[in-house]
Amino acid sequence: MxxxxxxxxxxxxxxxxxxxxxxxxxxxxxxxxxxxxxxxxxxxxxxxxxxxxxxxxxxxxxxxxxxxxxxxxxxxxxxxAPALDSPLRGQYLQWMHFPEGTLNPYINAIQRFKDGLPAVAASLSNELDIAVGYCDHTLSQQPYIVGSAFSGADIMLAVSLLSINLMGLLDEKHHHIAAYFSRLQTRPALNRALQVE
Ligand SMILES: N[C@@H](CCC(=O)N[C@@H](CS)C(=O)NCC(=O)O)C(=O)O
The missing domain is CATH 3.40.30.10 (Glutaredoxin)
Structure with a gap:
């Protein structure tokens, strides 16, 4: 169990x-x-x-x-997930690991420094913005982060992007991410996961 x-x-x-x-x-x-x-x-x-x-x-x-x-x-x-021998498998692994490997270290550091060291937080926010831009650009070409099919990588990424949004660090230039959020919000499994027990 x-x-x-x-x-x-x-x-x-x-x-x-x-x-x-x-x-x-x-x-x-x-x-x-x-x-x-x-x-x-x-x-x-x-x-x-x-x-x-x-x-x-x-x-x-x-x-x-x-x-x-x-x-x-x-x-x-x-x-x-794409099959082990799928040409999408490498992209899938990249996007499974990109959120915790690249995005979340910035999220954690910005939250830590935003009050005491705002200049450091601002500089980190600029770097995070470039990484988020990479996500937005990828989503300009396909509905999900690994192509046309929803995968576990979307779950990993969307929760990081949600945190970044809650920090006020997404704006209108990230409109492909906004459209991505709209697509994901229609998933019954996400709505069940958000229900309070
Ligand atoms: N890289 C880890 C990070 C886990 C993590 O930082 N968890 C936080 C909550 S999101 C936590 O439990 N922090 C409190 C603590 O360590 O006491 C993961 O992706 O699971």
Whole structure:
């Protein structure tokens, strides 16, 4: 049995959304977020101290990209990812990892520095804007980030772009991302994942 330790304001939204897309049975444990104090992380009331945490029998995971890849490979039955020998497989892997590898380090640093070191935050925001522009440009050519089909990479990316939007760092020049949000909002699995338990 799969258990997801979840807080809706965190990256665990990715995993709840993915579980819903795959129509997997799971137990949802919604846990309050405890703001980290004195730079201490891994402090949450979950088996690893972090969100998301996924438990599947003996397997305990706490890295959202790895959890997404694990669930798709283990239970996807060829859904939500191009096949290993597909010409799209490389792009799929890139976009699975781009959110946590490139976007989220900026998101974290900007949030950390915006009050005490606003000039640093502004400079990082400019760099993030270039990376977001790369996403917008890619989405100008195709409806989903890996082509014509929705995949796990969209789940990874959309949650990062949502955080960037909530920080006020998306604007009208990112209109392909706005159209992408509209497309994703029609997905029943996302709407189920956003429901409060
Ligand atoms: N790269 C990790 C980041 C996980 C992460 O930073 N989780 C945050 C919530 S989004 C957290 O649990 N922070 C609180 C803590 O570490 O105490 C992932 O993608 O899962």
């Amino acid at each position: 799969i258990t997801l330790y979840h807080n809706p304001q965190t990256r665990s939204l990715r995993i709840r959304w993915l579980l819903e897309e795959l129509s997997l049975e799971y137990t949802l444990k919604t846990v309050e977020f405890v703001p980290p104090v004195d730079g201490k992380i891994f402090t949450q009331n979950t088996p690893t101290g972090r969100f998301p945490t996924l438990v599947d029998g003996e397997i305990v995971l706490c890295e959202s990209g790895a959890i997404a890849q694990y669930l798709i490979e283990r239970y996807g039955e060829a859904r939500l």
